[in-house]
Amino acid sequence: MSIAALSPAPAPAVRPAVIRDDAQALDVARTFADAFTRDASLRDRDRLLPWDILPEYTASGLWGITVPREYGGPGVSTVTLAKTVATLASGDGSLAQIPQNHYYALEVLRIGGTAEQQAFFNGRVLAGERFGNALAEIGARDFKRRTRLVRDPAGWYVDGRKFYCTGAIFAHWIPTLTVAQEDGREVTYLVFVPRTAEGVTIVDDWDGFGQRVTGSGSVVFERVAVKPEWVVPFLASFERPTTIGPFAQILHAAIDLGIGWGAYREMLPFIRERSRPWIDAKVERAADDPLLLERLGDVWLRLTAAEALLERAGEAVDAAQGAPDEDSVARASVAVAEARVLTTTAGLLAANRLFELTGTSATFAQDNLDRYWRNVRTHTLHDPVRWKYHAVGNFYLNGKRPPRHGAL
Structure with missing residues (x-):
């Protein structure tokens, strides 16, 4: 296992296919489940992160199947998405989990994001960019998040440390749960942080005995500058x-x-x-x-x-x-x-x-x-x-x- 800071995921080499409908999504998933199975044991045994198959996986169009039709995607049903993920997991559970929070971030965006935010980020997905996650934190029993979204005259910044960050290693954007002080109370936001932003460090320190190649390690944010248009309300969506x-x-x-x-x-x-x-x-x-x-x-x-x-x-x-x-x-x-x-x-x-x-x-x-x-x-x-x-x-x-x- 490598416990070291990682380089950013490379930019997409080709624009992914756009899957037409639910039936095609399931067909493509079956094809990739077969491909995943072939080297699943080797990847798991030697903990080989799936950099070799990721470009093809992304180009398949599977990462864009929940993009709504109004933004250029197929907008497949949740039934189809669940079947697609289960099919992929039958070939390799780790590879099927990598885009889990990618889909989750798109759902948060669909519900809480502005039309401009949805158009931008759905467009990035259709261009081949992947979302990871930096949601969870360890070291406290109260589930309160310590990662902060700080607003000051110099700009907006994210500071904190996250763990269980499945997919962040492979991502172009890292949706990050943060808390901000507003009028004397804490408000939670999901901030889409560019993987290449200065101050972002991803550490490959996941050493669980299972799901070994999900890349579920740590992400550290050190005064990472973010734009207001990358910030989406989170807990407000549960109100x-x-x-x-x-x-x-x-x-x-x-x-x-x-x-x-x-x-x-x-x-x-x-x-x-x-x-x-x-x-x-x-x-x-x-x-x-x-x-x-x-x-x-x-x-x-x-x-x-x-x-x-x-x-x-x-x-x-x-x-x-x-x-x-x-x-x-x-x-x-x-x-x-x-x-x-x-x-x-x-x-x-x-x-x-x-x-x-x-x-x-x-x-x-x-x-x-x-x-x-x-x-x-x-x-x-x-x-x-x-x-x-x-x-x-x-x-x-x-x-x-x-x-x-x-x-x-």
């Missing part, structure tokens, strides 16, 4: 019903589901070709072991159920985007919470069964199959699924709407 929260969460659910499907598909040929049947099964092939078949069927059913809930949740988010109010946003949040429960449990089940049903030889380092478990276990820790159960139960029993924030 009214918006889809920012459920939109963010459905992307997490899609990643977990995709990793689970990847583990499931990995175990099938292994069982057919390499696994040995248990002696008490009295069969010649592991693929005919009746107890193994029962457990494999259980994995398939749970992943399929999670997939159905993910699609249902996407439909609820789409409905809330079209007509946001207290009830539609609450329904979307609960539907996504339901999907996150099943994608978490099904993804983890698939990764565990990958070893349970294949045997000891599946643990050989040369196969690196543990990357599925490491990836899904790491990513499902983003926020506690136990609170999803609480939100679902409280909604259906007590009629309590979930809180409006980015973690539900």
